[in-house]
Amino acid sequence: MASRQSLLAIVPFIVCLVSTTASQSILQVTQENTFSGHRNIRIGDHLYCDSWRFSVETNDAGYWSTIPARCEGFVEDYMTGEQYLSDSEFVAEDSFAFAKTVEIAGDGRDAWVFDIDETLLSNLPYYAEHGFGSETYDENSWDSWVYLAEAPALPASLNLYKQLEQLGFTIFLLTGRGESQRNVTEKNLLYAGFSNWERLILRGPSDEGKPAIVYKSEKRSDLRDEGYMIHGSSGDQWSDLLGFAVARRSFKLPNPMYYIA
């Protein structure tokens, strides 16, 4: 809500402007063109971008390659403000509410699958330097960031992870990262506070070039064949959740920065 608080904070300034010029038209112009003093998003843009976010988060939009230019400030405000944290907390609460209804057999076969990037780990420090998804993907700078192994945990997900562990779920991590990044990924997960996962599954040589939705479905299918019951699955991408061998319940975390098919 940072932007709304900012709006209230600039109220005296706006009214001062109006009262000194005694012109109603200035306030009207301000009303039409400015939603937030913080990022100078126009009201029309905010309406549009809120609808765009609905469209991408429900997957109505299907594949999309870039944030609409008029929504770049909106996405930055969303990702750096309270709403993103609040939304991800809500998803974690939904997930935990379901997890508590699962009868854990105690044979280690009751599983939960987590994606990693923008699900367990937040790459916000990286995206803050790279236009919050509005810049074209750059493999070099991304790899440099990954090798730092310093991505923080998404707080709500870390909390959920520990709750699921306590409930007795067997936790699998299923990521689109490649095997060459196994060590740095493990290092980063430990750095961020995660531990005790059953298995970290990364793309091997035979997975190269597969769409994420196929690769992840195949890996879930393998887990099923091994005898695991996948009760829940958490991911910020629909390709983490849809396809085949889907979990009993899937939990979509927010991510208006990028789309992986």
Next chain:
Amino acid sequence: MASRQSLLAIVPFIVCLVSTTASQSILQVTQENTFSGHRNIRIGDHLYCDSWRFSVETNDAGYWSTIPARCEGFVEDYMTGEQYLSDSEFVAEDSFAFAKTVEIAGDGRDAWVFDIDETLLSNLPYYAEHGFGSETYDENSWDSWVYLAEAPALPASLNLYKQLEQLGFTIFLLTGRGESQRNVTEKNLLYAGFSNWERLILRGPSDEGKPAIVYKSEKRSDLRDEGYMIHGSSGDQWSDLLGFAVARRSFKLPNPMYYIA
């Protein structure tokens, strides 16, 4: 954006209050407790309710029976403001963008399935009298409303419907309403501007008691068995879209008023 415009509209009032009392604390109290002068939603509630809406519209929440009490004003503002119309327009645009990519064979087998209530028809006049979904479902008053046959079209959906018709799709209407309401439903659809559907499918005696997601999946499966390719499906409920025999692409319309399993 009605509520945000209202906020700007009450700016002079707030500042007047502050300047006459010369007390900064009043403005601070206002900042903490009020998001919108229109409905008196507190900032904390707006953050919470926006997250709740994310949770129900992505289906992360799964089944839910009632709008949280603190979100009743939020839902009313959403449904009666510009955001609901804007969101449904965005969904219609997503749907049309996909529909245009479909190669229509011309044999009448390329199909699109629409739900009716809160998809083609808007029952907002009814819900405005019944707490926007916050009141317990009342079959008598609902049936009286249905028999009026005066629900207006959701504008974006009427536009999409006509566009799909022009593209050559065969249109099926699949509703949870029962056969006893066939005549009034047809009457209402025509009143609202819809025509030329291939078939209106309502719950028959053998469908009674089935969860919507099962009933609708079975009916889509029947259409498939008849040789139709269901390219798209539009509905405000996840039970319109998920299950089996799902469409190639599904389009979730907004509805924070109620959930049908």
